Amino acid sequence: MQKTQTRNLAITALFVALFLLQTFVPNIGYIRILPALPAITTVPLTVAVYSLLMGPKAGTLFGLFWGLMRLFQAYTQPGDMVSLMLFQNVFIAIVPSVFAGLLPGLIGRIFAKKSTQAREVSYVLAGAATSLANTIFVILLTSLFFMDRSTQLLGYMGNFNQGTPLILALVIALGMNGLIEAVFTAVLTPLIVTPLKKMLRRLQ
Structure with missing residues (x-):
């Protein structure tokens, strides 16, 4: 029991350190393509791998x-400015991230006793689900909280008429980022x- 707890603590410390590097070192965790819009993030990959393990x-x-x-x-x-407006809202910052951390672990648990091939497919699904859950919840919660004050947000997002429905603008602006993140995370997660799961089994 103590050996398992020590191993889990070491794994958690390693992933926290990796996450902090992604968060604070430029162009590792957040890659900015369009200056006006939130960066594409590689953080969901770290979250998906940790949750599956x-x-x-x-x-x-x-x-x-x-x-x-x-x-x-x-x-x-x-x-x-878009990230500032969105993520200074505690619900938009935290709720999508929590669901993104929960889903891969649930998917991994459901497929834990399946065949090796099924488990590897589940890792692909878990990776995609992590990124998509984050993007979808950010879009939905932003639409909810900015429903009555969408004009300023649309102005910062650029290239949208003031009459454009906020949720449509968010799907267009953030959806592409979300799809890129989902493909990236789905491919790399398995x-x-x-190999990490194989290594951990040997250490048990």
Whole structure:
């Protein structure tokens, strides 16, 4: 029991360190393509891998940590006005991150006793689900909280008429980022998780 707890603590410390590098070192965790819009993030990959290795409960806590760091960044070093407006809202910062941490662990648990091939497919699904959950919840919560004050947000997003429905503008502006993140995370998650799980089994 103590050996397992020590191993889990070491894994968590490693992933927290990696996450902090992604958060604070430019162009590692957040890659900015369009200056006016939120950056494409590689953080969902780290969240998906950790949740698949450690389970849904630990994944949820890691997602909560991501959300709190998002909130902290929005107040201390926002990269653009859209991120500042969105992620200074505690719900938009935290809720998508928590669900993004929960889902891969749940998917991994559902497929844990399936065949090797099924498990590897589940890693692809878990990776995609992590990024898509984050993007979809950000879009939905932003639409809800900015329903009555969408004009200013649309102005910062650029290239949208003031009459454009906010949710449509968000899907267009953030959806492409979300799809790129989902493909990136879905492809790399099984490539990382599969050998790590084999290594952890040997250490048990």
